Amino acid sequence: MAITVKIxxxxxxxxxxxxxxxxxxxxxxxxxxDALYELYPELRDxxxxxxxxxxxxxxxxxxxxxxxGDGLDTQVADGSDVTILPAVAGGC
Numbered sequence: 312m313a314i315t316v317k318i319x320x321x322x323x324x325x326x327x328x329x330x331x332x333x334x335x336x337x338x339x340x341x342x343x344x345d346a347l348y349e350l351y352p353e354l355r356d357x358x359x360x361x362x363x364x365x366x367x368x369x370x371x372x373x374x375x376x377x378x379x380g381d382g383l384d385t386q387v388a389d390g391s392d393v394t395i396l397p398a399v400a401g402g403c
Contacts, residue, residue, distance in 0.1 A: 314343050314387055317394040325353045340370055341383040343393055358395060367398040 313333035318326050326332055334346040348355045358368045363383075370377045371394040377385040387393060 315392045316343065316347055317392060319396055321397060322357060322395065325357060326351045337387060337389050339383060340372060340377055340385045340387055340393065343387050369396045369398065371396065
């Protein structure tokens with residue numbers, strides 16, 4: 312089984328317009344992101360700096376924020392969903 316990565320609208324241009332991308336890997340969030348970067352190298356610069364996620368980028372595994380777990384070392388089970396969600400400022 313693959314891991315399904317949900318891609319927000321603002322990042323879809325760098326992943327060919329896809330709302331989801333399946334990657335064939337298991338392990339940690341870091342492993343999943345590395346597999347995603349292999350498919351879409353430009354994505355790395357959009358969401359990470361020096362191997363760490365940018366401060367405004369949130370990642371969820373099965374709807375759980377990885378910041379409250381093991382961060383990039385959070386385990387991802389086969390068949391799980393990973394969601395990348397950059398914070399978007401707005402208001403009146």
